Structures are given as C-alpha cells and as structure tokens.
Amino acid sequence: MSEILEQSWNKPFKIESSIDSLRNTTDPIIIYALTDEAEAIANACKEKGIQITAFCDNEIRKTKKLYWGLEVIFTPNLPKKFPKAKFIIAHQSLDDCAEQLTDFGYSDCYSPLNVLKDYKVENYSYLTSESYMQNKINNMIKINELYFDKSKTYVRSVDVVITTKCSMNCESCANLMQYYVNAKNTDEAVLEAVKNLSENVDHVSEYRVIGGEPLMNKKWAEIANGIIEQDPNRTVYVYTNATICPKEDQLKSFNGKNIHFFITDYDELSKNISKTVDALERNSVPYKIRPAGNWVDCSRIRKHNRSTERLKQVFKECCAKELFTLISGKFFTCPFIANAAELKAIPDNKADYVDLLSDEPNMRQKLTRLINKETFFPACDFCDGRPHAPESAKEYAGRGLIKAAKQIPTNTRLPFEQNK
Numbered sequence: 001m002s003e004i005l006e007q008s009w010n011k012p013f014k015i016e017s018s019i020d021s022l023r024n025t026t027d028p029i030i031i032y033a034l035t036d037e038a039e040a041i042a043n044a045c046k047e048k049g050i051q052i053t054a055f056c057d058n059e060i061r062k063t064k065k066l067y068w069g070l071e072v073i074f075t076p077n078l079p080k081k082f083p084k085a086k087f088i089i090a091h092q093s094l095d096d097c098a099e100q101l102t103d104f105g106y107s108d109c110y111s112p113l114n115v116l117k118d119y120k121v122e123n124y125s126y127l128t129s130e131s132y133m134q135n136k137i138n139n140m141i142k143i144n145e146l147y148f149d150k151s152k153t154y155v156r157s158v159d160v161v162i163t164t165k166c167s168m169n170c171e172s173c174a175n176l177m178q179y180y181v182n183a184k185n186t187d188e189a190v191l192e193a194v195k196n197l198s199e200n201v202d203h204v205s206e207y208r209v210i211g212g213e214p215l216m217n218k219k220w221a222e223i224a225n226g227i228i229e230q231d232p233n234r235t236v237y238v239y240t241n242a243t244i245c246p247k248e249d250q251l252k253s254f255n256g257k258n259i260h261f262f263i264t265d266y267d268e269l270s271k272n273i274s275k276t277v278d279a280l281e282r283n284s285v286p287y288k289i290r291p292a293g294n295w296v297d298c299s300r301i302r303k304h305n306r307s308t309e310r311l312k313q314v315f316k317e318c319c320a321k322e323l324f325t326l327i328s329g330k331f332f333t334c335p336f337i338a339n340a341a342e343l344k345a346i347p348d349n350k351a352d353y354v355d356l357l358s359d360e361p362n363m364r365q366k367l368t369r370l371i372n373k374e375t376f377f378p379a380c381d382f383c384d385g386r387p388h389a390p391e392s393a394k395e396y397a398g399r400g401l402i403k404a405a406k407q408i409p410t411n412t413r414l415p416f417e418q419n420k
C-alpha cells in the first residue's frame, strides 16, 4: 500500500499523495500544466495503470496541438469541457494549481509523488534531453516530498539577478529592465547572499542566474561556478536571450557540473542562438530552448489604492508569487517587487523582503514567514497583477496578452511613478 499523505492544513483545498483511487475511477484524469515533466508523469501513469484523458495549461498557445497524443485544454475552459475530473499536478507550485482548480469547482487534486518514485527516466525519449529530464524529475520528487512535510521550508527556484543591464530593450519586460536609467551589475556579495539563503531554508531546487541579460555581466560564469562550488548537488540554470555567445573557456569551466542553459528564443532578436547552441553542444552543457510566446502585460508601476479584499484577490490570481528573486542581497517573492524596490519606485517596506546580508537575528523565521505568505504584500498595490488567465481575472489592471519582446529604441528608458 502506498503511503497516504495529504496537504490541507489551513487551506481551502487538499492535495493527496495516494494514487490508489486514480486506478479505478471513471472520472477523466487530467495532468495539470505542460511542464517539461508532464510527459514523464504521463508515461509513469501509464505504467501504473492510470489512464490519462487530457492535459491542461494556462497558456493558450500550448493548447493548439496534441501533446503525448492527447488534447490540451486551456485551463479556464476546463469546467465547460469536463464538469467532473481528477487532476495530477505536474507543476512545482502545487498550491497555486490546486487553488485555481478549487475556484473552478474541482476538489480532487493529486501529487505525482507516488507516480514518479520508481520511474526510470532512461526507458523513454523526451522533447528535452534525458539528463535535463532526470534533473527535472529528481526536483519534482524532492519538491513533492517537502510539500508534505509541514516542518520544512523550501524554495522551488530562486532568480539570482546579477545585472540590470540587458542587450535587448523590451517595452514590457516583466522584470522592469526598461526603467533602469543606470543599469548596473548587481552581484556584490551575491555568493554570500546565496549562502545565507541556503543555510536558512531546507531546500532550494534551482538557482537561476538571470539579468537583464546575465551574460552582460562579465563575471556570469564565475558566479554560476561559485553557486555550484558552495554545494555541488545544486542545480544552476543560466537564463539567456541568446544575443551574446558564451566564451569557450567559460563553458569548459562547467564541465561535470550541474550547470544548464535556458535559452528564450526571441526569433531574429536572439541573433546568436545558433552559435550559442553550437558552443553549448561542443562543451556538453545541457540546455533548453523555449520560444518567447506571448506575455501577460504586467510591467506598469502605479499605485492602485486597492482595499484589503481586492489586494487578496490580486495576490490569489497571481502566477508570479513564487518567482523568488534575489537582488542586491535582498530576497523577494516575485520579480515585480524585487525590481520595483531596486528602482526605488515603491516605499521601502520590510514586509516585502528579507535582507540576506543583514546581521539581524531570526533570518530563518523571517524567510519562512515570507516564503509561506498566503495573503499579499504591501507592494502588490503598485502592481497591475499577473494572473494565469488575464481574460477571466477579477482584479487585473493590465492590457492582457501582448506580443513578447516589443523593442523600444536602444538607450530609451521608460518613465515611472516614484511612490514614497
């Protein structure tokens, strides 16, 4: 018998780990979110006699074609298509997913933990490389184990911002790079901050070295190596827009280390993508390419004066509230607050972050409180919101889905409101 765990303390939903009831059900079974791991979870379900009916995803572009031979439903359309269904969550933000499904009236959410535990990655081929998938599955198992352990605090990924310089100039950059007049490297004491973070939480799944464009910081490879050197069991991803080709000796320095590249493909703007891929392959650095697709407009900084109820709603609908971000020694739960604070566009409010370089006591408690925050942050009032599905969100003030990476002239900076 599989171990039965469920996560429901103080939450309006519950996620179960036992998969026994999935074997004999007549309800449709849907895998929530087309993450990289989704195809492995589908394989593992098949091995265990669990019949998957469909997948679902909040990004409409991902729903245009079959995946693993099955239909992909746009998540907001689920209730029309499947009034009753059970869900296996293939996303690391389990609570976010369960919360959205609960709002649609569903109550049967399952963790993929017991589906994946004895899964052999090498028995299948994937859309990504086998080593990439192995890494993702290891992480998924770890995250799900920690999810069911109330005593643990974990971070599924942390964006380590090492520069606010970017080689592109996107009008609607969700990381607010279009506002930085004096863009600069933000790596001072970054390794000390990473160390302090890792010592004060139980687990960090992925360290993502980002910018702006991280390769604009000449020390990007040194920093990626420095993060791994603190603990070789870590996983580091370098996020790039493929405008700057990494140097051969930099890539060689990653040999045998768990350092990956994640390339966002902006078509012709990613002018060095082929050279970058060739260099990564020559040096056996694992990588993944993802098309930029469409964005949810969420980059304006302005005060909304929302009531507490409205703030709760904007936070509830937000898909970015676990995009943990470290910038200039401070740890935030989303890139909007991190960069609005770095820009000094919002009032400095200690409820919005933890200073990883401070010598104040109780850093562990402070981090636990911030990471597990369930309502909203003071800074959310300056944000338009970043919902999964902008068309159906109740408390969203942005322009909805917009074309990714519309450029403004080089060196142009957008004005913003400075809120005191």
Ligand code: SF4
Pocket: 166, 167, 168, 169, 170, 172, 173, 174, 175, 176, 177, 178, 211, 212, 213, 241, 405
């Ligand atoms: S490429 Fe565009 S979206 Fe990415 S960090 Fe640079 S400005 Fe922002």
Ligand code: SF4
Pocket: 314, 315, 318, 319, 320, 321, 333, 334, 335, 336, 337, 377, 379, 380, 381, 383, 384, 385, 386
């Ligand atoms: S400021 Fe609040 S609503 Fe906006 S992205 Fe961050 S967590 Fe979400």
